[in-house]
Amino acid sequence: MTTVREILVRGLQEMGADGLCCPEERCGCPIDELVPCWDCIDVDRCLAARWIEPKSDSSEYDDEFPEGYYRVIA
Numbered sequence: 001m002t003t004v005r006e007i008l009v010r011g012l013q014e015m016g017a018d019g020l021c022c023p024e025e026r027c028g029c030p031i032d033e034l035v036p037c038w039d040c041i042d043v044d045r046c047l048a049a050r051w052i053e054p055k056s057d058s059s060e061y062d063d064e065f066p067e068g069y070y071r072v073i074a
Contacts, residue, residue: 001071005034008034009031011035012031012048013028013031015048015073016050016073017031017048017049017074018031018051018070018074019031019033019034019049019050019051019070020034020043020046020048020049020070020071021046021047021049021070021072022045022046022047023041023045023047023061024044024045024070026027028049028051028069029070030051030069044064047072047073048068048072048073049070049071049073050071050073051068051069051070052068052070052071053068053071054066054067054068
């Protein structure tokens with residue numbers, strides 16, 4: 001039997017995503033640790049995202065997230 005998590009992971013991998021992020025909450029999670037904060041998941045607001053290495057694109061987020069961050073896949 002396929003779980004919802006497995007379906008979600010497969011779908012994210014097929015679109016080239018590294019994880020999820022919620023721009024409104026300014027949070028993100030990697031594909032192998034999806035939704036670590038179960039109290040914050042909102043399937044209507046979490047979006048497929050890619051991990052951005054720090055200082056890789058001179059983003060305005062570099063100072064706020066020096067370890068890197070997730071950016072929504074356009």
